Amino acid sequence: MKKINVDFKSDILPHLLAIVFFLIITLIFFSPLLLEEKTLTQPDILQWEGGAKELLDYRAETGEEGLWTNSMFGGMPGYLVNTKFSGNLIVHVESLFTLFLPSPARIIFSAFLSFYILLIAFGVRPLLAVGGAIIFGLTSYNIIGLTAGHNYRIAAISYMPLVIAGVHLAFQKKYWWGFILTGLGLALHLNVNHVQITYYLLLMVLLYGLIHLIFAIKEKQLNTFAKTVGLLSVAAILGVGCNLGKMWTIAEYSQYSIRGKSELTKGNDSNQSQQGLAKDYAFQYSNGIMEPFVLFVPDFMGGSSVQELGKDSNLGRALKSNGVPPAQVSQQLKAVPTYWGNQPGTKPYYVGAIAVFLFVIGIFVVDKPLKIWLIICVLLGIVLSWGDSFSSFNYFIFDYLPGYNKLRSVTFTIIITIFSLTLLGFIGLEKLLKSGLNQKTQRYLLLSLGITGGITLLMVFYSWIGGFRGAIDAREPYSSYPIWFLDALRQDRASLLRNDALRSLFFIIGSVSLIYFYFKKKLSEIAFSALFILLITLDTGLVSSRFIGSENFNKNPKRAFFHESEADKLIRRDKTLSYRVFDLTDPFNNAQTSYFHKSLGGYHGAKIRRYQDLIEKCISEEINAWIGEVQKGGTDMENYGVLNMLNTKYFKAGNTANAVIQNPDNNGNAWLVSEVRKVNNPDEEIDALKEIDTKKVAVIDISQNELPTATMNGTGTVQLEEYQPNYLKYKADLSGDGLAVFSEIFYPAGWEATIDGEPVDILRANYVLRALPIKSGNHVIEFFFKPNSYYTGNKVMLVSNLILIIVILAGIGISLRRELM
Structure with a gap:
């Protein structure tokens, strides 16, 4: 052996x-x-749980996967949310x-x-x-x-x-x-x-x-x-x-x-008509040219968008000396806009003073192939993170680098820099230590100290002469604050930079000392x-x-975030198989409503494009118009065809029971129309949708749908009998041939339909919904999602x-x- x-x-x-x-x-x-x-209290995870609740419940109850969910944006594929x-x-x-x-x-x-x-x-x-x-x-x-x-x-x-x-x-x-x-x-x-x-x-x-x-x-x-x-x-x-x-x-x-x-x-602007995101959306978060210095000195730009300062800070002393009550001083100092860059919200992505110091060593000692690759990656991550701060380069990349225009929050590219900088630094340290102390390694060590240490000293010098005026200073409410407040705030920004620059210098000197003593x-x-x-x-x-x-950890943050309000309890008394709720408070950036109800809103970074069009062109307009009427005392919903066709049965204007407004004019789960308006393209389709009575008329784009030649003006009913995320069953009773419109989002990649067990093609109607021609008589209609x-x-x-x-x-x-x- x-x-x-x-x-x-x-x-x-x-x-x-x-x-x-x-x-x-x-x-x-x-x-x-x-x-x-x-x-750990994680806002995005809590929002995810709201959107995933229907799928999680379905899995727990049946052991099967819900591949589609109606809990957000009228309906979307479940594998974008939670599918095993x-x-x-x-x-x-x-x-x-x-x-x-x-x-x-x-x-x-x-x-x-x-x-x-x-x-x-x-x-x-x-x-x-x-x-x-x-x-x-x-x-x-x-x-x-x-x-x-x-x-x-x-x-x-x-x-x-x-x-x-x-x-x-x-x-x-x-x-x-x-x-x-x-x-x-x-x-x-x-x-x-x-x-x-x-x-x-x-x-x-x-x-x-x-x-x-x-x-x-x-x-x-x-x-x-x-x-x-x-x-x-x-x-x-x-x-x-x-x-x-x-x-x-x-x-x-x-x-x-x-x-x-x-x-x-x-x-639509020229960007949105192309494949990918609009530039203003993709580059909403872009680093300023100097901002990558936070990799080296965390509070170079003042730190986070808002952060807490102590009572002994310049602002704390200024508030006190200007007679602000102690309780108000404490409250004011809990959320101070110390960040003086241009991003709407940020926190500093710090890799480490030691990492940057070792990176400089790596530039001197690592072999060419690795060094060239990693230096290019470091620079690429920085330049891409600049976004529209360096638009001449980044707009070109956005337009011509395949697939790049589908990505947003370009500040995330700084991970390429963090990864490459750290890797080159430690390859360099290994090579330096193997070489031992000689004239060349000593020179490289001193050069690296001089470069990184020198930069920190320049930052300290800048902290005494810089203006530290931030973009937020010109916005309300800070633009109306007294000069003494802004002056004190800018002094604190300078102090934050100075202290962290000296901090970085300390760790650089500490690293050099350890290497020297080892040699x-x-x-x-x-x-x-x-x-x-x-x-x-x-x-x-x-x-x-x-x-x-x-403070970031709690016993059960989900319980607090998804607390069932009196409004939710009132709506949930309605045991109808399927209907939708519109939360008026923050509809399209919050999935709390989706936790309890099928919702017209939600929280997701990749909504269906046509539904987003509907939000921008129709839903937002109807909501604004209706709110105006409500403020004048009216609550009639009869003329709001898009909200009605989406089966919007309840509106939530708050969390109390009296904040719930029921809509008796919603179209229901399915209905028969007496007229079909044919249009030639999507633009005509969405324009026509604003004009029609969706209870009586369906808009169909004939360039993308093949309509039957028979007249479809029969009457009758189409009732939802069974609901599952992947399966819907309706019973129809018609006198004459008719066209049924279903308040379900049309998605061509997976939804199939049968009438009495026979497969039929699903038409798209009213820009986002499904429709089926149905013969006279009694029928069973089934929808299956089988991608x-x-x-x-x-x-x-x-x-x-x-x-x-x-x-x-x-x-x-x-x-x-x-x-x-």
């Missing part, structure tokens, strides 16, 4: 200790979640990888572990790799994202390192593990289903490949390059296959969503590494702790997942076999 040639102390123990350390840091940041059974794929076995691998930690703690742990594996793949020793992993996991970018509830975005980021590690290993001719890590990393990453972060990852991988292609041509290694690309392509196909159902359904939906092309040509053999490798990790944890962790604390993208994609996922798991197990087995003596 041969024994395995593995030394526990050198080959296993460092990695186990790293995992334990990552667990400890995770426990520190998420102790209320892990030890006190509290939940039975073929998705990779979720079990993910649970094992994250040691079964609860979310969102598991996300930070996976970021630690993934980046640790990445640094090991790039040849960084384990003790240093721990430091790099802490920076990447604890960057305030991640913590801020999680506190906002952007779990999917941060989870997708946490698996980026595994993919890059696999690609790099493959190009280092470590083909087996390169294949496994690429396939596994991509499968885990795509499983999170965040297209925007996947796009950024693809940019980084393509740039990596391009740099290596250039060097392969130069060194005449094209055959090796092609072999590596071929291997990685197979791994990528496997990773995609593990998530095909998710990707297919989203890709299919995107052409019908606001990410796709609008069919309207009148009244001088005053510190052992273990002592140096331990102190360096401690310094890194303090640098990054203390800034991130500004954005997460015990092929889900069912076929799920089968491919199962096969791909099984193959990937077999490959991983085979890889482990082969590695162990090779270690046998």
Whole structure:
């Protein structure tokens, strides 16, 4: 029996200790979640739960997946909200990888572990790799994202390192593990289903490949390059296959969503008539030119949009000296607009003074291919994050880089910079330490200190001479505040910059000192590494702790957020199978109503494009007109055809019972029309919709629908008999042939209809609804949602997942076999 040639102390123990350390840091940041059974209050997650409630309840009651939900925006595919794929076995691998930690703690742990594996793949020793992993996991970018509830975005980021590690290993001719890590990393990453972060990852991988292609041509290694690309392509196909159902359904939906092309040509700007988002929407959040300095000095721009200041701050003293009552001073100081940039809302994405210092070292010492790739990525992330602050470049990219115009919040591109900057820094540190102290390394060390330390000193100098006037100063209510208030506020902004610049200088000097003492053999490798990790944890962790604390955790935030109001209770007494509610308070940016009712509004970043058109062209106009009438004492809804055709039975003007307004004029679930108005295009269709009585007339675009030649003016009833998210059953009783309009959103990719068991084509009527020609007599009408993208994609996922798991197990087995003596 041969024994395995593995030394526990050198080959296993460092990695186990790293995992334990990552667990400890995770426990520190998420102790209320892990030890006190509290939940992190995440606004976006709460909104998600509101929109997903119907689907979650349906799964709990039936064990089946609700692929469609009527809880938001009149109806939309459920896989945009919450759908499980039975073929998705990779979720079990993910649970094992994250040691079964609860979310969102598991996300930070996976970021630690993934980046640790990445640094090991790039040849960084384990003790240093721990430091790099802490920076990447604890960057305030991640913590801020999680506190906002952007779990999917941060989870997708946490698996980026595994993919890059696999690609790099493959190009280092470590083909087996390169294949496994690429396939596994991509499968885990795509499983999170965040297209925007996947796009950024693809940019980084393509740039990596391009740099290596250039060097392969130069060194005449094209055959090796092609072999590596071929291997990685197979791994990528496997990773995609593990998530095909998710990707297919989203890709299919995107052409019908606001990410796709609008069919309207009148009244839309040129951007919206093209494929993708409008520029003003995509670039709403854009960094100012100087704003990326927050990566180095967190309060360079004053910190968050609003944050708390102490009573000893300049503003606190100014308020007190100007006779403001103490209670009012305390209240005023809780939310001070210290941020002086142009974004409507922000918090600083800090990577760390130490990380930036090491990045500068990396520029000097890392080999060309890696250095060029990572520097380009760092600069690309910054430039893209500028958005319309650098419109000459970013508008060109938006218009011509394939797929980029479907993404918004371009400040998120700074994760490319954070990733690349940290990676280059630790590759550089490893190379510097291996080189030892010599004239060249000493010069590089001093140059890096001079550059980064010099920048912090320039910032300190600027804090004494800068104006610190923010865009918010010119807005109400601050524009009407006295001069002494704004002067004190600007002094505090300067103080925040000065203090954080000096803070960064401290950590830079601390890093240089540790490296110098290590070179001088005053510190052992273990002592140096331990102190360096401690310094890194303090640098990054203390800034991130500004954005997460015990106040962010609560026993049951869902209970408070989804408190059933008297208005909700009153509406829920109505046991009618299906009707809709319109919340007048914040209809299209809040899913609280969706938690209890089928809603015309909701909270989602990818509404159906035609429904968004309807909101802008019809619903908003009708609501504004009706509110005007209500304010004058009238409540008649008879003339508001769009709201009525959407089966709007109740309006909520608040949370009290008397804030509920019932609409007796709604059209119901289905109705027969006596007239069909034919139009030639979507513009005519939505214009006609504003003019007709939707109870009597249906508008149909004949360019996209084939109408039967028979006259359809029969009378009778069409009643909803059974409702499920994926299934609707109606009974019809007609005297004469007729056209029934159903208050259900038309979606061509999956909905099927039968009349008495015979398949029939679904027409689109009134711009967003379904319609069916029905023969005279009694009939059973059924709608089924059976998207092929889900069912076929799920089968491919199962096969791909099984193959990937077999490959991983085979890889482990082969590695162990090779270690046998």
